[in-house]
Amino acid sequence: MPHTSRPRPHRRRRVLRPLPLAVAGALIATVAVTLPQLTPDASAATTLRGFADARGVRVGAAVGDTPLTSDSSYTTVLDREFNSVTAENAMKWDALEPSRGSYNWAAADRLVNHAASHDQGVRGHTLVWYSQLPSWLKNGNFSASQLNTILKNHIDTTVGRYKGRIYAWDVINETFDEDGSMRSSLWQDKLGTGYIANALRWAHAADPAAKLYINDYNIEADNAKSDALYALAKQLLAQGVPLHGIGFQSHFVVGQVPSSMKANLKRFSDLGLEVSVTELDIRIPLPASTAELAQQSTDYKTASENCLGVPRCAGVTVWGLTDKYSWVPGTFSGYGAALPYNESYAAKPAYTGLSNGLNPNA
Numbered sequence: 312m313p314h315t316s317r318p319r320p321h322r323r324r325r326v327l328r329p330l331p332l333a334v335a336g337a338l339i340a341t342v343a344v345t346l347p348q349l350t351p352d353a354s355a356a357t358t359l360r361g362f363a364d365a366r367g368v369r370v371g372a373a374v375g376d377t378p379l380t381s382d383s384s385y386t387t388v389l390d391r392e393f394n395s396v397t398a399e400n401a402m403k404w405d406a407l408e409p410s411r412g413s414y415n416w417a418a419a420d421r422l423v424n425h426a427a428s429h430d431q432g433v434r435g436h437t438l439v440w441y442s443q444l445p446s447w448l449k450n451g452n453f454s455a456s457q458l459n460t461i462l463k464n465h466i467d468t469t470v471g472r473y474k475g476r477i478y479a480w481d482v483i484n485e486t487f488d489e490d491g492s493m494r495s496s497l498w499q500d501k502l503g504t505g506y507i508a509n510a511l512r513w514a515h516a517a518d519p520a521a522k523l524y525i526n527d528y529n530i531e532a533d534n535a536k537s538d539a540l541y542a543l544a545k546q547l548l549a550q551g552v553p554l555h556g557i558g559f560q561s562h563f564v565v566g567q568v569p570s571s572m573k574a575n576l577k578r579f580s581d582l583g584l585e586v587s588v589t590e591l592d593i594r595i596p597l598p599a600s601t602a603e604l605a606q607q608s609t610d611y612k613t614a615s616e617n618c619l620g621v622p623r624c625a626g627v628t629v630w631g632l633t634d635k636y637s638w639v640p641g642t643f644s645g646y647g648a649a650l651p652y653n654e655s656y657a658a659k660p661a662y663t664g665l666s667n668g669l670n671p672n673a
Contacts, residue, residue, distance in 0.1 A: 359662075360394040362669035368619065369432060369626030370669060371395030373590065375636050376418040379425060384656045388632055390429045395478075397434040397589070397628055398422050399638075403443040407469065411447045416472065423476055434589070434628065435473065435480035437526065438466055439510050441496035442485075448497070455501050462498070462506065463513050470517035479522040479625070481558055481589065482514045483507050487527060491539030507543070508552045515553035522625070526558030526589055531576075532569035544582060556585030556625065561614055563593045564646075565603050568610050573617040580623045588618045590630040592649040593661065594639045599648040608664030611651070615668030627669070 356365070363370035372393045378385040389396070400406055401418035408414050426433045439462065453461065470480065486507065488494045498506045511523050525544070530537040540557065547554045557579045559572075569575070576586045593610045595603045618624040631637050635654040640647040651662040667673040 357666075359392040359666055359669060362666060362671070363394055363626065366619065366669065366671050368624065368669075369395035369434075369587075369628070370665075371397055371432075371434060371626065371628030372632045373397045373399040373436075373628065373630045374422055375399045375631075376401050376421065378636055379421060385633065385636075386425075388652060388656055390431075392632070393431065395432045395434060395626065395628060396422060396426050397436045399436075399631070400443070402436055402469070403440065404448065404465065405443045405445045408448075408465065409445050411445075411451075414468070419473075423473060427476065432478045433473070433476060435470070435477040435521070436589075437481040437484040438469060438514060439482060439498060439506070440484040441494060441498065444497065453501070458497070458501050459506075459509070462502075462510065466510060466513040467517050470514050470521065474518040475520065477518070477521055479524060479556065479585075479587075480514055480518075481526040482510050482523045483525045485527050486525070487530075487536050487539050489529060489536055491535035508547060508550065511547070511552050511554055522555040522585060523553055524556040524558045524585075524587070524589075525554065526560065528560040528562055528590070530557075531559050531561055531563075531572045533571040533575045533578075537575055541578060541582075544579065544584065548582060548584075554584065556587060558587050558589035559618075560590035560630075561588045561592075562590060562630070563610060563614065565593050565595045565607050565610060568593075568613050568617070572614070573620055576618060576621045576624070580621045583623070585623050585625045586618060586621055587625045588614060588627040591615075591627060592630045592637065592639060594643055594646040594649040596645055597640075597647045604648070604660050607648075608660035611661045611664035612668040615665055619668065627665075629665070 359370045370393055372389060374389065374396045398419055401422055406415065406418065423433055448461065486494055493499050493504060514521070514523050525540065527536070527540060530540055544554060544557065559576065580586050591614055593607050595607060615627045618627055629650060631650050633652040633654060633656055634648055634650050637647065637649050639649045651659055651665055653659055
């Protein structure tokens with residue numbers, strides 16, 4: 312995809328093409344059978360988190376601070392269906408340290424505390440990224456030595472604050488271009504590729520129990536980008552660098568889950584690394600047709616099974632839970648309807664697909 316900068320959640324309303332009455336009735340009947348009612352009970356065996364718990368894996372959602380604090384339907388679904396959460400924006404550098412040396416932990420703390428009170432794990436996202444940097448950092452014209460110190464301090468401070476409360480960190484985010492070359496960024500251009508090993512070592516020192524990931528997009532298939540990441544992972548492991556997992560973002564277009572995805576995840580798993588689908592959404596050209604919604608359901612099932620069918624798959628996270636707050640329409644013009652719930656919190660066929668992918672008995 313063109314880029315993955317995630318703007319603040321959008322509330323833009325979209326209208327999906329009405330379903331024929333017979334189809335709509337069938338879908339409603341299916342949802343009524345397969346979904347529990349909106350209750351605070353998060354342990355029901357038929358929920359996403361119930362299936363994930365039964366397999367010993369995580370099913371997560373990216374969480375925005377606005378709906379977390381203002382939308383009770385959002386938190387009801389979040390707490391019932393997911394045993395893991397990822398901060399959509401609250402742990403990115405521009406949110407945490409908008410002014411140098413002045414941290415704003417409020418939103419990140421809210422999410423971590425909410426997760427603790429609802430028996431959910433937390434994935435930290437993200438420590439080192441080329442995007443969403445505060446202006447003081449982007450425009451500071453720091454020397455390599457200064458920048459190295461700034462980065463170490465940011466990792467020490469952030470990981471240290473949540474030591475023991477975050478089970479995995481996306482330490483390095485989106486470090487490759489599509490052709491497998493290193494992406495030009497503040498970090499790469501000033502510090503060279505060595506910043507990756509340093510960041511992983513610093514994060515491990517700050518919280519030795521946390522699993523440390525490199526996270527990227529368009530690496531799901533066996534291609535130049537995933538080949539480059541594979542080579543880097545092998546190199547880091549050979550050097551004894553504390554790399555524990557690879558995150559496959561999995562921002563897909565409907566009908567385009569790569570056929571080589573499972574085999575590609577397995578080759579990383581064969582290195583002894585965890586693999587996780589970390590940002591799954593499947594966008595559809597709007598208005599979404601009945602056939603496209605059905606294909607999206609199949610794609611959710613396939614993508615989740617591609618991970619869960621591989622040794623050392625730690626779980627699947629969707630980038631949001633409801634189309635109401637999805638980043639997709641604001642970034643990909645003409646696309647939307649990418650998540651398991653629609654804007655009114657009705658479960659879509661995609662929910663059933665994800666549920667069946669997680670269900671060990673489906």
